[in-house]
Amino acid sequence: MARTTAAHLHEAPAGSKAPVRLGPRTPGDDGTARECRRGLSSGFIRKIKRNPENYYVNVHNSEYPGGAGRGQLRFEDKPPEPNNKRDHIMGFAR
Numbered sequence: 833m834a835r836t837t838a839a840h841l842h843e844a845p846a847g848s849k850a851p852v853r854l855g856p857r858t859p860g861d862d863g864t865a866r867e868c869r870r871g872l873s874s875g876f877i878r879k880i881k882r883n884p885e886n887y888y889v890n891v892h893n894s895e896y897p898g899g900a901g902r903g904q905l906r907f908e909d910k911p912p913e914p915n916n917k918r919d920h921i922m923g924f925a926r
Contacts, residue, residue, distance in 0.1 A: 834893040834900070835861075842888050846904050853887075880905065 836859045844850035854872060880887055884905035891901045 834895045835859075836891055836893055836900075837897070838892040840890050840892075842890060843886060844888060845886050846888070881907070 838858055839856060840852040841854035841856075842850045843853045853876075884907050887905045889903050889905070890899045891903075892898070893900045
């Protein structure tokens, strides 16, 4: 996949579209985005934690500016061990 140019958090269940709720900073050369929680209230973070399946992340790159990939959030008691730092986009702990 080409270098990530943007990633956005949307509030919608699988199969649905919704406006952007959070647009983290553009990922750096290493593919990671910092300060992903900036602009989110603690109440909104709690809402995500209660029902992560109602949110998805859309990742963009130059080859697919409309969206190169989409993934619904989910809660896991213990996140999987990533094979490399690009395997884990976003996670929340309860």
